[in-house]
Amino acid sequence: MKHASHLLSAFRLTPIAVGDPPLLNAAGVHAPYALRIIVELQIRQGGWGISEIPGSERILQSLHKALPRIMGMDVFQLHSIRQVLQAHAKQLADDQRGLNPWDARTLVHIFSAVEVACLDLQGKLLDRPLVDLLGGKMRERVPFAAYLFYKYEGEGAASPLPDRAAAWREARRAAALDPAGIVGQAQAMCGAFGFNSIKLKGGAFPPKEEVAAVLALRQAFGPEVPLRFDPNAVWKFDTALKWGKQMEGVLEYLEDPVRGQQQMAALRKKIDIPLATNMCTTAFDELPESIRLQSEDIILSDHHFWGGLRACMQLHRICHTFGRGFSMHSNSHLGISLAAMVHLGAAIPRLDYALDTHYPWQADEVIAGGKLPIEEGCVALPEGPGLGVEIDPRALQRLHQNYLKCGLKERNDEVEMQKYQPGWTFQPSRW
Amino acid sequence: MKHASHLLSAFRLTPIAVGDPPLLNAAGVHAPYALRIIVELQIRQGGWGISEIPGSERILQSLHKALPRIMGMDVFQLHSIRQVLQAHAKQLADDQRGLNPWDARTLVHIFSAVEVACLDLQGKLLDRPLVDLLGGKMRERVPFAAYLFYKYEGEGAASPLPDRAAAWREARRAAALDPAGIVGQAQAMCGAFGFNSIKLKGGAFPPKEEVAAVLALRQAFGPEVPLRFDPNAVWKFDTALKWGKQMEGVLEYLEDPVRGQQQMAALRKKIDIPLATNMCTTAFDELPESIRLQSEDIILSDHHFWGGLRACMQLHRICHTFGRGFSMHSNSHLGISLAAMVHLGAAIPRLDYALDTHYPWQADEVIAGGKLPIEEGCVALPEGPGLGVEIDPRALQRLHQNYLKCGLKERNDEVEMQKYQPGWTFQPSRW
Numbered sequence: 017m018k019h020a021s022h023l024l025s026a027f028r029l030t031p032i033a034v035g036d037p038p039l040l041n042a043a044g045v046h047a048p049y050a051l052r053i054i055v056e057l058q059i060r061q062g063g064w065g066i067s068e069i070p071g072s073e074r075i076l077q078s079l080h081k082a083l084p085r086i087m088g089m090d091v092f093q094l095h096s097i098r099q100v101l102q103a104h105a106k107q108l109a110d111d112q113r114g115l116n117p118w119d120a121r122t123l124v125h126i127f128s129a130v131e132v133a134c135l136d137l138q139g140k141l142l143d144r145p146l147v148d149l150l151g152g153k154m155r156e157r158v159p160f161a162a163y164l165f166y167k168y169e170g171e172g173a174a175s176p177l178p179d180r181a182a183a184w185r186e187a188r189r190a191a192a193l194d195p196a197g198i199v200g201q202a203q204a205m206c207g208a209f210g211f212n213s214i215k216l217k218g219g220a221f222p223p224k225e226e227v228a229a230v231l232a233l234r235q236a237f238g239p240e241v242p243l244r245f246d247p248n249a250v251w252k253f254d255t256a257l258k259w260g261k262q263m264e265g266v267l268e269y270l271e272d273p274v275r276g277q278q279q280m281a282a283l284r285k286k287i288d289i290p291l292a293t294n295m296c297t298t299a300f301d302e303l304p305e306s307i308r309l310q311s312e313d314i315i316l317s318d319h320h321f322w323g324g325l326r327a328c329m330q331l332h333r334i335c336h337t338f339g340r341g342f343s344m345h346s347n348s349h350l351g352i353s354l355a356a357m358v359h360l361g362a363a364i365p366r367l368d369y370a371l372d373t374h375y376p377w378q379a380d381e382v383i384a385g386g387k388l389p390i391e392e393g394c395v396a397l398p399e400g401p402g403l404g405v406e407i408d409p410r411a412l413q414r415l416h417q418n419y420l421k422c423g424l425k426e427r428n429d430e431v432e433m434q435k436y437q438p439g440w441t442f443q444p445s446r447w
Numbered sequence: 448m449k450h451a452s453h454l455l456s457a458f459r460l461t462p463i464a465v466g467d468p469p470l471l472n473a474a475g476v477h478a479p480y481a482l483r484i485i486v487e488l489q490i491r492q493g494g495w496g497i498s499e500i501p502g503s504e505r506i507l508q509s510l511h512k513a514l515p516r517i518m519g520m521d522v523f524q525l526h527s528i529r530q531v532l533q534a535h536a537k538q539l540a541d542d543q544r545g546l547n548p549w550d551a552r553t554l555v556h557i558f559s560a561v562e563v564a565c566l567d568l569q570g571k572l573l574d575r576p577l578v579d580l581l582g583g584k585m586r587e588r589v590p591f592a593a594y595l596f597y598k599y600e601g602e603g604a605a606s607p608l609p610d611r612a613a614a615w616r617e618a619r620r621a622a623a624l625d626p627a628g629i630v631g632q633a634q635a636m637c638g639a640f641g642f643n644s645i646k647l648k649g650g651a652f653p654p655k656e657e658v659a660a661v662l663a664l665r666q667a668f669g670p671e672v673p674l675r676f677d678p679n680a681v682w683k684f685d686t687a688l689k690w691g692k693q694m695e696g697v698l699e700y701l702e703d704p705v706r707g708q709q710q711m712a713a714l715r716k717k718i719d720i721p722l723a724t725n726m727c728t729t730a731f732d733e734l735p736e737s738i739r740l741q742s743e744d745i746i747l748s749d750h751h752f753w754g755g756l757r758a759c760m761q762l763h764r765i766c767h768t769f770g771r772g773f774s775m776h777s778n779s780h781l782g783i784s785l786a787a788m789v790h791l792g793a794a795i796p797r798l799d800y801a802l803d804t805h806y807p808w809q810a811d812e813v814i815a816g817g818k819l820p821i822e823e824g825c826v827a828l829p830e831g832p833g834l835g836v837e838i839d840p841r842a843l844q845r846l847h848q849n850y851l852k853c854g855l856k857e858r859n860d861e862v863e864m865q866k867y868q869p870g871w872t873f874q875p876s877r878w
Contacts, residue, residue, distance in 0.1 A: 020574040092575060093583035095796050142573050143451040144523060149580070151757060152524035300768045307738065307769075326582060330764040337731045337765065338738075365526050 022091045022141060026058040027083045031076050032415035033422045034380045035173040036348050037188060039165035042219030042248035043442050044429030048172035049422045050348035053079065054382060054412060057133040059091055065137030066407055068352035068382070069129045069320050073425035075122070081108075082126055091137045094326070098127050120299070124323040131324030132356050132403070139402030146356075146402050150329055150363035157394035158361035159370040161244065162211035163346065163377075164201050164233075166220045167192050168436065171379070173418070184208035184376065194225065195232035202233055205376060206241075211393040213268070213370040214241055219248035223259040223447050234266050242370070246271035249295045250446045253279050260287040268369070269314055269341075272296060275444060281309035292316055294345035300331070307338050314341035314369065317360075320353070321345075325360050332364050344371035351375075351383035355403040358388075358395045382415055384408040453522045453572060457489040458514045462507050463846035464853045465811045466604040467779050468619060470596035473650030473679035474873050475860030479603035480853045481779035484510065485813060485843060488564040490522055496568030497838055499783035499813070500560045500751050504856035506553070512539075513557055522568045525757070529558050551730070555754040562755030563787050563834070570833030577787075577833050581760055581794035588825035589792035590801040592675065593642035594777065594808075595632050595664075597651045598623050599867060602810070604849070615639035615807065625656065626663035633664055636807060637672075642824040644699070644801040645672055650679035654690040654878050665697050673801070677702035680726045681877045684710050691718040699800070700745055700772075703727060706875060712740035723747055725776035731762070738769050745772035745800065748791075751784070752776075756791050763795050775802035782806075782814035786834040789819075789826045813846055815839040 033049035051071035058064050069075070085104050086097050105123045139146045147153045169191040187204030191197060202214055214233060218226040230245050237243070245263065247256075249272040256273035260283065263270065269290040274283055280296050292314035297306040298321065306312055315335050317328045335342040342364065344357060354375050361371055370393065381387045383405040388395055398404025433440045464480035482502035489495050500506070516535050517528050536554045570577040578584045600622040618635030622628060633645055645664060649657040661676050668674070676694065678687075680703040687704035691714065694701065700721040705714055711727050723745035728737040729752065737743055746766050748759045766773040773795065775788060785806050792802055801824065812818045814836040819826055829835025864871045 090579075090583070092579035095582045095585050095794065097583075098796075099585070148521075148523035151526045152521070152528075154526050154530070300764070304738070304769050307735070327764075330761050333731070333758075333761040334765055334768065338735050363526065365529075 022059045022061060022063075022137070024057055024087050024089050024091055025060040026087070028056040029076060029079050029083070030054040030056075030412055030416050031071050031419045032382065032412065033173075033418035033424060034348065034350060034378050034415060035171065035418075037171045037377055038168040039217070039377065040167055040220035041165070041217055041429065042250035042446065044431070044433030044440065045168065045436060046172065046348065046429060047424060047427070047432045049418060049424055050378070051419070051424055051427060052350060052353075053129070054352065054407065055079065055129045055133050056407070057091070057130070057137060059137060063137055063140050065091070065133035065135070065140065065402065066352055067129045067132035067136065067356065068350055069125065070347055070427075072427065075125060078122055078126055079129065083130075086130065091134045091141075094131055094134055097130060097134070101127055101130070120301075121321070124299070124321060128320050128322070128324040128327075131326065132319065135325060136402035143401050145397060145400070145404055146325070146359040147362045147397060150325060150359065153362040153397060154365055155362050155367070157392075157396050158358045159213070159367070159394050160211065160373045160375075160390065161213035161215045161370040161393075162202060162205045162209070163372055163374055164198055164205065164214060164216045165192070165377075166198070166217070173422070181208060188377065193221075195229040198229040199232050199236045202236070209376060209390040209393060211370075212241060213244070213393070215244040215246060215271075215372060217246050217248070219246070219250040219446070223247070223251060223255055227259050227262050230263055230266060242268035244269050244271055244292070248272055249275040250444065252445050252447060253283065255447050256283050257286055260289060264288045271316070277302070277305055277309050277311040281311040284310065284312070290314055290341065292341070292343065294318060300327075303334060312340065314343060316343050316345040316372070318345040319356060319360060320347075325356060328360055329363065336366060341368040342366075343369035346372040346374050348374045348378055350378060351381055351388050351405055352403065352407075354388055354395065355383075355398050355405045358397055359403065362397050380411075380415060382407060382411050453490045453492060453568070455488055455518050455520055455522060456491040457518070459487040460507060460510050460514070461485040461487075461843055461847050462502050462850045463813065463843065464604075464849035464855060465779065465781060465809050465846060466602065466849075468602045468808055469599040469867075470648070470808065471598055471651035472596070472648050472860065473681035473877065475862070475864030475871065476599065476867060477603065477779065477860060478855060478858070478863045480849060480855055481809070482850070482855055482858060483781060484560070485783065485838065486510070486560045486564050487838070488522070488561070488568060490568060494568055494571055496522070496564035496566070496571065496833065497783055498560045498563035498567065498787065499781055500556065501778050501858075503858065506556060509553055509557055510560065514561075517561065522565045522572075525562055525565055528561060528565070532558055532561070552752070555730070555752060559751050559753070559755040562757065563750065566756060567833035574832050576828060576831070576835055577756070577790040578793045578828060581756060581790065584793040584828060585796055586793055586798070588823075588827050589789045590644070590798070590825050591642065591804045591806075591821065592644035592646045592801040592824075593633060593636045593640070594803055594805055595629055595636065595645060595647045596623070596808075597629070597648070604853070612639060619808065624652075626660040629660040630663050630667045633667070640807060640821040640824060642801075643672060644675070644824070646675040646677060646702075646803060648677050648679070650677070650681040650877070654678070654682060654686055658690050658693050661694055661697060673699035675700050675702055675723070679703055680706040681875065683876050683878060684714065686878050687714055688717055691720060695719045702747070708733070708736055708740050708742040711742040715741065715743070721745055721772065723772070723774065725749060731758075734765060743771065745774060747774050747776040747803070749776040750787060750791060751778075756787060759791055760794065767797060772799040773797075774800035777803040777805050779805045779809055781809060782812055782819050782836055783834065783838075785819055785826065786814075786829050786836045789828055790834065793828050811842075811846060813838060813842050
């Protein structure tokens, strides 16, 4: 061998629980903690690469079984690493037919954790920011949108926000259950972080109330601030048609108003608002039907669920090639995921829309130096090599203790909602 | 800045002329020389990256005007470099309306030259083979197909083949103008290089004769050797239907039997052979119509014409996503282009077909150490960092002298054919 090799030699998996406010959505309400897994991969020479993914006991166990298979592999051999994980998944499926074998989504989820950590390591080995491994940066600062939620009062198990966020602290704790509450939340969030686009998560209240909130936001912010609205596919077709019409000329895009590509395609023909999705078209193998049906205008990528950062670059090329817009979905997350999103957002040749992020809602942090600043609605590319962020070991331990204490093993917004509204059940098409 | 930077500081462009035998195709016959341009990009620290592209006076001049614009840019900033070239192209188009401004294809062509040289440099800086910048290698040896041509006697202005290729030397010089000639050429080429797939370039003789050659190849090699046939879109629809039917069950794929996506789509419904293309769908913006019409089963990429190696990785993802096969087109080329093709071929997660290459037809070489070996039909990944091949300065000068002497400024197979058949003209649909 005439060139360098950097072989994976060890891994650490740390499940953590992050304080999360009681944010409402179509599936219920966020628990006091959001679960994440911090992945660390080490090479023989001693360097570490890191990543952060949505957590659950099932994914944690899958990672514990899968990662030993890739030890000894070179950190640049991502295609081969994926192949090994795929073979492992197939073997599990053969061995445990019916016993919750890995499906394609588990593979994608786990590979994304490995890919980001390997790219972080590659960047560190090269003394280059991760974005350079995606073709280089098109921008230094990546724009995000204010992500508004209906919410109950309180901030879950979150740590107190640091002083500098005082302006936002009150609104983050306050209930927001009507248009005035949502507008107040938006003003506080935009004031604190300078966001220039706004997204409202809906699906929690009857359409009439939520559309009133959208129109109140337009009234308060004017047409120069793009607005999006996302009822999480909980509307019936006629409901979406009726209330979609009310938001024509108001929304930048309407996200997942109805469930499934067929309904999205039918609705898209009848209302004059671009439709976006992270629920109806969620994987590469669903793209051909999305394109054929013309079911959506905008695909919301998420490197955790599309198979990593390079896969999202490819998804962007597909969107661009087929005349679809591209943006980014988010879940409750910390700074490692944010850094990965920022590197991807900086590399995307044509960024059509400000990206989603839950980041202002989480006061906890696992990276050294505390939370990455959001200024003028943007996050600056971290400057160091790789992801440009490092784990704070004490913060990691504290958040891991949260995990051990809280007893949660998976996200279940329905069970959480039943604590507020006994007997509440999720309905895929509620209105 | 907390990380390394490697800024482009100089470039060298060397037009070369490479001996090329009189190979026939639908557009005429190859001139005694094929034109290529060798691109060298230097960074301030002193390292060089190299690439090789199809040459013409027009492309050479375009490169001379374009490359000064990207001096001072970081070798990892490929998205920004592309953006600068695009802005330059737009400015030229505005300035010189009607005076042969850059079109999208010129931009893609020039960017591919820059991208490969930058990736070569990146690999050298990282002490990593280029394939690792594409996600790592899925295979150590990349399979190619024997590429047969009808030809007149002679080897053009080619240098004599080195001794080790003695078995192939005679066939390479011989005429091949009928089925027996083609079978003989195939046996010599497969004998010398161990190819396990065969492609015949057609479009030169009436369909009946060429189909007879295909059937003779099948007879000689049996069903275990995949056969492809490419009449370069020179057949009329009814001709393709009639003669395509004769090759059902015989061909692995039929390449560009007719001209244009519409005709390809119509033909594809009527014959039971996968259709491939490098003429009907040739750019990203033509893919949506190709997918919509279902005009082809297999897209033949070419990093020189699709915008570089990463663009071809994205093309592969699109092919995979939409259920299309992926392989690679070739022109007369030397070892730098072959090395780039091999790195790409090694990185492709799912390589459906052996790749095309003209390489056995060119005796000249520009890389140090002479021609890369083809063994058992495969080329091994070069072992060094980056592309893993280096320019031989004396060979480069000799091939540049060829360029200055030969007087050719662009490829024109029609003019060349008129030397054999006075009055011959190209016809887009000859039969």
